[in-house]
Amino acid sequence: MRFPYTFPPLFHRAVFALAYASPACAADETAFEPVRAELVAEHVALVPGGTSSLGVHLRHAPHWHSYWINPGDSGLPTTLAWSLPAGYTAGEVEWPVPKRFDVGGLHNIGYEGDVLLPVALKVPADAVAGSNAPLAVTVKWLACREECIPGKATLSLELPVAREMPRPDARVAAAFTTARLAQPQASAWSGSAHDGGARIAVRLAGAGLPSMSARLDAFVVQRKVVGNAPPSIRRDGDALLIEAARSEYFTRAPVDLDLVVTTTDGPAPRGWHVRVPYAAGTAPAN
Amino acid sequence: MKSMFLFALSCTVATPLWAKPVVGAPAPAFSVVDSHGRTHTLADYKGRTVVLEWSNPDCPFVRKHYGAGNLQKQQADAAAQGVVWLTINSGAPGKQGHFDAAGANAWIARVGGKANAYLLDPDGRMGHAYDAKTTPHLYVIDGHGVLRYMGGIDSIQSADADDVAKATQYVPLALAELAAGKPVSVPTSEPYGCSVKYGAP
Known part of the structure; x- marks a missing residue:
């Protein structure tokens, strides 16, 4: 002791x-x-x-x-x-x-x-x-x-x-x-990230997606994958589509993309964590 | 639904506002005046390897590397190989680290800078053309005017001078590989440091 x-x-x-x-x-x-x-x-x-x-x-x-x-x-x-x-x-x-x-x-x-x-x-x-x-x-x-x-x-x-x-x-x-x-909550959303070359599109679906708002934002944990400017976020039917430019320092595709979706709607900022598979090339089939 | 998504993607794969520098493609042209009033253009250095180094004398990361003698050594080693080294200050007037010509020359004398020239880019035109984000931020352009490296100064992202000796210095690595006719093994790395203090657009 x-x-x-x-x-x-x-x-x-x-x-x-x-x-x-x-x-x-x-x-x-x-x-x-x-x-x-x-x-x-x-x-x-x-x-x-x-x-x-x-x-x-x-x-x-x-x-x-x-x-x-x-x-x-x-x-x-x-x-x-x-x-x-x-x-x-x-x-x-x-x-x-x-x-x-x-x-x-x-x-x-x-x-x-x-x-x-x-x-x-x-x-x-x-x-x-x-x-x-x-x-x-x-x-x-x-x-x-x-x-x-x-x-x-x-x-x-x-x-x-x-x-x-x-x-x-x-x-x-x-x-x-x-x-x-203020901890990002684990989400049960499913989704995928598609690398179209110049831009990367993330499509999220599932229960409990935040409603569309100008106060939504999204951040990628991995560096050198997406550019850092605010992504465009919009609803596409039941899905949430998040699009951002690919980083000019992109060198290697990650296996998965770790994303934190945040909102400042409400008394304090909140967020969700979601991990989606990352695929180069084609857009997702729905 | 699939076609809608494809449409959305194709709409957003558009040409950016200005072309960003891409390793393996021709480096953006520039024409900028240095701290002695001389104009430098990329075309002036055709046939020679050129290093561009974004700088801000008051940024702790710049101080880290000049304080450790790292940048002066890299500049002297580059000069010994016939490589042209240009330091660029894109700080806008009134912003931290902005220099006029006399201020730049006094600073070069004080730190023992060994660059060929210190370019004054207060309107940020050259900085934006290269999408320079941090100080330091380094670029290597080969004798054909093709960008061969862009990114951070080294492999350890920190403000500690103690890390300099432990880190891989990317510009000397790229220069050695180019001189040996080899491909550059680390063509990009994420730049780190202070933000470039651009003026309002």
């Missing part, structure tokens, strides 16, 4: 680290920092053999944004590199629905304001109740308004390992609730 646990109440053991960006190119300590990052946990303790939700909370200064897994024409996706006790594993970032940023005719995809990037932490079954788990992550992001400032922070959090299911941490409950609502 590396971190002997003595007796204070569980929540006192949750240490939150708030870190500020260190712009790579600014020596001045008072330099403006467009993003603040914080590592948070949904519950006040970990359970042996359980999965716990962590989150990297990014707070952007007004007018600044950071990037989605596919950043678009410029920018860089935010990356997390974890340093965890033996046996612990962190999953991939569970990217919330992104937003489009069009700056100077270029198309970017990312986040502004407050955003929580959730990550699932698997706790080993042999984690010792009563011990503490020191968790650390190095976060790198690129913040841009029109100009860009790269940021990096190493964030840490120490959580106790508890015997029974711990309670949620009230301080971050709202942020996790918001993050959950």
